[in-house]
Amino acid sequence: MKFQVRCFNIILLVLLLILIYFFFYHLRYIxxxxxxxxxxxxxxxxxxxxxxxxxxxxxxxxxxxxxxxxxxxxxxxxxxxxxxxxxxxxxxxxxxxxxxxxxxxxxxxxxxxxxxxxxxxxxxxxxxxxxxxxxxxxxxxxxxxxxxxxxxxxxxxxxxxxxxxxxFKRHSDLPLTTQWLASIDDLLDQTYLIDVKEKTQLQTTENLAPIIYIQSDCSTPSDRDLYVKELMKYIQVDSYGGCLHNKDLPENLRNPVETMEHDEILKLVSKYKFTLAFENAICTDYITEKFWRPLKVGTVPIVYGSDQFQDFLPDNHSAISMLDFTTPELLARFIHELNVNDTMYDSYRHFKLYQIISNDTLLARTMSERKWGIHNDRVRGNFIHQFECLVCERIHKTRQDPTIKYQAKFDDYGCPPPTTFDKNGEKLERSGNWYRSYEFTRCQLEVFHELLDQKNYSFTEKDINNAATKRFAPSFRRNEFLR
Structure with a gap:
């Protein structure tokens, strides 16, 4: 009887707490x-x-x-x-x-x-x-x-x-560089880790290439597919996405947004020795799940994205930079060498095998200082709420002291012009369709600021585009180096 009474009291207490929670939650929206x-x-x-x-x-x-x-x-x-x-x-x-x-x-x-x-x-x-x-x-x-x-x-x-x-820039007021990483523990977790000898066997038993590539956005400012297509001439790459497709995913895993963190996708990536972690655009600190996913499952990423991605690695030897090789052929040679040398290969997985993160890396400091979470973190919330709070707190400061001024910097976002590759996979500057888009935006901004200087605020999208086109087209006709 006492046990039943105690259970009843506990249930009442829980119900009361729930009612209190929803009462105060409702007040926030009054x-x-x-x-x-x-x-x-x-x-x-x-x-x-x-x-x-x-x-x-x-x-x-x-x-x-x-x-x-x-x-x-x-x-x-x-x-x-x-x-x-x-x-x-x-x-x-x-x-x-x-x-x-x-x-x-x-x-x-x-x-x-x-x-x-x-x-x-x-x-x-x-x-x-x-x-x-x-x-x-x-x-x-x-x-x-x-x-x-x-x-x-x-x-x-x-x-x-x-x-x-x-x-995503580290110099931003609220850096979102690690927006795709839940915690340091994800990098140390060994749930998906596969021994290097087993990975080698899988290349034979399951006919796996040394490298996996999963991309379905095939028109990108980084023009990554041009490079990968050339790389494929020198080393086997299993491409599961819509881009350069040569291998099929199971039907339930073909939506790239819904399945990027799916358990079966993580298991698939873990079987490979290398992953092409090529971003859709190139800018310092622009790092996405393409970078974190192979590190989480114990596969070595080959990175093309942020020029300073090394600062966010678990240690100084856990990824390969595509930019360290002047041609895709040279990169392929290096991957072939690692693919048959277990000791060299595992040296890139030291942090994962021994579950050690270098304490002095920017990654470790960033994650320890980060106040927000991902995957709808119920305790810390998300970066959207943190952003609103950052602005709110700063507004209160400027109201208390009008001499306080906040000003964004170019490096809070500012990215370089997009580049492309020639037929041999070598980088080309000031060339390609995405570079044209970048330069057209420059023309739009020139028109926009001239209108502001004239105190003309009633312009339309058509007004800006028409004026920008007049500046853009003659400029590109003069520049014969553009394709």
């Missing part, structure tokens, strides 16, 4: 006038969200609702809808002083408490910006994606427009 505000849609694997969530919400309000809303804390507005939050209060790092109201409704700009815009880089458009910009407004950029998504941030004139940044 406006100052007591009206429920809306739902927050923050996910890390983002699907296509319907903007009608925002437009329908605005329709139900009077014109002066947003400007007259009784809000007593700084207002931050996502100009480019990203979280699809119609409005909520947030408190950062349990800091009662750093409290802000965050919304994706642009009309809150008219409220006296409005302080900053938040922009998601992929959706940033020159013809759709809050212009003219008012002196008290601060602009904030979050862009964890590749420069392929938007070349505008590769130019200093645009980066100078921002006050706060969260990008």
């Amino acid at each position: 406006d100052d006038d007591g009206e429920p505000i809306g739902t927050v849609y923050i996910t890390e694997t983002r699907g296509r969200l319907d903007k009608s969530i925002l437009t329908d919400y605005v329709k139900d309000k009077e014109d002066e609702y947003f400007s007259a809303a009784n809000i007593s804390v700084p207002i931050l507005v996502w100009w480019t809808p990203f979280t699809y939050d119609t409005g909520s209060y947030t408190r950062c790092n349990n800091n009662n002083q750093a409290r802000c109201f965050i919304s994706n409704i642009r009309k809150y700009r008219d409220n006296k408490q409005f302080s900053a815009f938040l922009f998601y880089g992929t959706s940033f458009r020159l013809y759709d910006l809050p212009l003219p910009r008012h002196d008290h407004e601060q602009w904030s950029l979050i862009h964890e994606e590749s420069p392929k998504n938007n070349y505008a941030f590769s130019f200093e004139s645009i980066m100078n427009m921002f006050n706060h940044t969260a990008t």
Whole structure:
């Protein structure tokens, strides 16, 4: 009987705690006038969200609702809808002083408490910006994606427009370089580790190549497929994705977004000795799952991406840089050599075999200091919330002390022009279709800033493109070195 009573009391306590949690969770989404505000849609694997969530919400309000809303804390507005939050209060790092109201409704700009815009880089458009910009407004950029998504941030004139940044660059205000790595433990885990002798046997018993390549984005600024196609002349590469396809994945693993961390994909990669970790665009600190996945499963990555990727390795000898070889043929020779020398091969897996991370690496320091998590970390949250809090806390500081100024730097994103390869796999500068796209963006930005200088804020996308085309086409006709 006592046991039953105790169980009953425990169940009641649990139910009470759940009710308390949802009560306070609900309070976060209550406006100052007591009206429920809306739902927050923050996910890390983002699907296509319907903007009608925002437009329908605005329709139900009077014109002066947003400007007259009784809000007593700084207002931050996502100009480019990203979280699809119609409005909520947030408190950062349990800091009662750093409290802000965050919304994706642009009309809150008219409220006296409005302080900053938040922009998601992929959706940033020159013809759709809050212009003219008012002196008290601060602009904030979050862009964890590749420069392929938007070349505008590769130019200093645009980066100078921002006050706060969260990008993959280590020098950003909120560095997202490790956005695809959950923890250091993932790199030390031996769940998928396969002995080198077994890997060698698998090349015969399962007809595996020394190298695996899984890519389905076949038109990229890095032009990686041109290089891989040449590499394939000198060494066998099993290509499972849509690009240079020569080997089939099981049907349930063919969606590259949904299966990139699938257990069966990890098991497949672990069977190979080497993985081509070639990014879709080349920029310092742009590092994705292509880099981390082979390290997590005990396969040696061959890297083409960040020119400083070594800073984020578990130690100084755990990956191979494609750029260390002048041609694909020379890289293939080296891989052939490692493929038949177990000792040399395992020297690249020392960190994994002995579960040791060099304490002085930038990777170790970054992961120890990182305040956010991935895979919907319930304890630390995600980098989106951390970015909102960074801006919120800085806004409070500038309100307390107007002499404090924040200014983004070119190196908070700025990426080099895209390159390509010739028929022999040797790098070509200032050439190729993606270089043309980069240069056309330069022309667009020249037009954009001239319009701002003229205080002309009513231009359209067509206006910018037409003016940019007139500058772009003659320039490229003069440059005969372009293909």
